[in-house]
Amino acid sequence: MKLSFPAGVLSLVLLLNTSGTHAQNVLKYVNPNIGTAHSRWFFYTPAAVPYGMAKLAPSTNGHYGNASGWEAVGYDTRQNSIEGFVHFHEWQAGGVSFMPTTGELRVKPGDLEGPATGYRSRFDRKNQVAEPGYYRVLLDDYNITAELTATKRVGFHRYTFPKNNQAHLILDIGNKQGESGEVTDASIRMVDATHVEGFVSTYPKYVQTYDPAGKVNMYFYGEISKQPASVGAFTAAGTQANQNSATGKGAGLVLNYQTSEQEKIEMKVGLSYTSIANAKANLLAEAGSLTFDQARAAAQATWQRELGKLAVEGPDEQNKTKFYTGLFHALLGRGIASDVNGDYPKHGGQVGKLVASGPGPKPEFINTDAIWGGYWNITQLWALSYPEWYGNYVNTQLQVYRDKGWFGDGLVNSEFVSGVGTNFVGLAVAAAYQAGIRNYDVNLAYQAVRANELNWRNRPFGSGKMDVKAFTQYGYVPFKENYKQDQGVWYKSDSTGSYFSNSHTLEYSYSAFAAAQMAKSLGKKADYEQLIKLSNGWKKILNPQNKLMRPKLADGSFVNNFNPYEPWRGFQEGNAMQYTFYVPQNPAELVAALGRDKFNNRLDSLFTASAKTGFGGGKEIDAFAGIKAIYNHGNQPCLHISWLFNFSGQPWLTQKWTRQICDEFYGTEPIHGYGYGQDEDQGQLGSWYVISALGLFDVKGFTDARPIVELGSPLFSKATIQLGNQKKLVIEAKNTAKANVYVQSAELNGKPLTNCWLYRDELMQGGKLVFTMGSQPNKTWGTKTPPPSVQ
Secondary structure, eight states: OOOOOOTTHHHHHHHHHHSHHHHHHHHHTOOTTTTOSSOOTTTSOOBSOTTOSOOBEEESSGGGOOTTSSSOOSOOTTOOEEOEEEEEEETTEEEEEEEEEESSOOOSOOBTTBGGGSSOEEOOGGGEEEETTEEEEEETTTTEEEEEEEOSSEEEEEEEEOSEEEEEEEEEOSSOOTTSOEEEEEEEEEEETTEEEEEEEEEOHHHHHHOTTOOEEEEEEEEESSOOSEEEEEETTEEETTOOEEESTTOEEEEEEEEOTTEEEEEEEEEESSOHHHHHHHHHHHHTTOOHHHHHHHHHHHHHHHHTTEEEEOSOHHHHHHHHHHHHHHHHSSEEOOOTTSEEEOGGGOEEEOOOOSSSSOOOOEEBOOOTTGGGTHHHHHHHHOHHHHHHHHHHHHHHHHHHSSOOSSEETTEEOOSSSOOOHHHHHHHHHHTTOOOSOHHHHHHHHHHHHHOOTTOOGGGOOTTHHHHHHHSSOOBOGGGGEETTEESOEETTEETTHHHHHHHHHHHHHHHHHHHHHTTOHHHHHHHHHHTTGGGGGEETTTTEEOOBOTTSOBOSSOOTTOSSSSSTTSOHHHHTTOOTTOHHHHHHHHOHHHHHHHHHHHHHHHGGGTTTTTTOOSTTTTTTSSOOTTSGGGTTGGGGGGGTTOHHHHHHHHHHHHHHTBOSSSSEEBEETOOOGGGHHHHHHHHHHHTEEOTTTTOSSSOEEEEOOOOSSEEEEEOTTSOEEEEEEETOOSSOOEEEEEEETTEEEOBSEEEHHHHTTOEEEEEEEESSOOTTTBBSSOOOOOO
């Protein structure tokens, strides 16, 4: 049979068929099952394309919901039954679950502990295949093979049934899924014999907290390959036979069939966050005449193209698996929310049209968890080889600024879902500007960046930084013990201070530095001077006696009963031992304040101690397992610390410890993936592995007026990188081996490098970066001129 491909798909399929062994190997090294114990809602969504809206995946526990709004939920390798295949998997957004069954009809998913109590089915992981762009599993209770794939905005299902007179497709629309929170409204109806449409509205926990007037709407329009023999409906109130529509909580339809042995029933489901009409338009534009196999081929070709922008070589197969699985999660973590026609969801269920105000392709609007810590991983990866996604991030945030007057650190359908109560969007936007990503209104961007650092009047809670007034007034954020819980709100911040005073002081000092550098680049001298002064706020909370960051009261005195290992009190998701090193904007001055020897000894002993617990929370399966530890790689505040030795004259220790973290914190098992059940926030920990394995990093997250790149210990004998400017960079590591972690010498395009850093614009010219590695440190290499600390 001759296949007919729609425009745009043929080239992808040709890529799949002609790109040879190397391209096939890239997909081979991605293992989506890694880290699937205690994993987040987005995490296990193999049937998707990079940054897709359609993220199809099996769910083992999705309908249980998420009481706190952020915990791991969705698919857990320790659970052995599947309750459905869900279309939307985004930060605070989830819904539209389908499930094929046979036999007696059940319309509730049932309990994990008792699969027979509902329509869920047991399965054996030996009969499961998960690849980038494709998923397959045998549902043991029904002997049905389920397959999933996707385009950007369209989900594809293929179910292979046994011979059965009671076969069903359950379209479960009106129940909570994952992080989505309670369903407030839902509707589903058969448009005709083979088409279905509907929507679900939800009120996620973080929308309730940070943007209470907001809502999250999800729309769909589906095409079914076979007309059902009959259709029934159900809601929370019960079932109704021969009814082709349902509304309200618990709404869903049952499509009933008589199937022959190995009969396949397929569905294509267009998705949208704005309307049913746009869901249909997305379906017709992306998949109108596309078959399941064509969609799978195109999806996997897209993954090979995007993953293949970073091509690594070497004998260590396990490291390649870590590398490409980390890159997979980095390219999966955020998802588009705009439609093919440019519509995007605005606050409160409205619809807008994304403004394109710079060069290049029309941007996409994306949903995103907080960028907290993302400047030490995901933005650096974007800037290296995926600048279009950095541009999409900036354009999304600027659109929200136009619509609402403020940046929002975390976003779901334009609603503020901050999560951490700070806001690093300004820093990420300033860094994009310094990295040369400028496909937006630069003047508007600076206006928004400045406002994020300095404005406090009428600031909405969901934009974070409610203590900006206190920071600008005192130069630090005063500690408020009584704000641990105030009127039922945990960890309150306001214009007088915060329970998280120290972490906020350190974070606002860093982001003020980023804004200052952007002001300087744009010739705004007065703003620069104000912001650069604020960037030194960290000095006000450094206790001169014990050289630790210690919470300080409004009267200038340090708090009593201080325990540097105690998390939360003054420090969000960390403690003083971890946060004392949080001065990425000026490491040289931090080294001087502590004294170089004390700094190096403390930092080295920190890693020596933390190595005993796998650089995190040991084998405890919990996102916060390591927050009491001396170092916690499983959470954002620590991710730059191992690179600080480059600033303190001992770059060989950066080489040693970054390599050991790559070897030991990261694993290749379902339980030991990113630590043990640690917090892989939308691809951040995976991104850290990728850039550290290449031997490239910037403590300052490209916020300098002329950004630098620090050099570490490359894992692979050769890495070929397609840079975002279309030039090519080859990184070679001679004599690389597990024991050879130390750089003996390096050169760029034949010129010896005597420093452990170089300017980013030099690296982005491409060419060849060559390291010679050895098993013993070369304590003279890279020490002559430390990286610039303040520009």
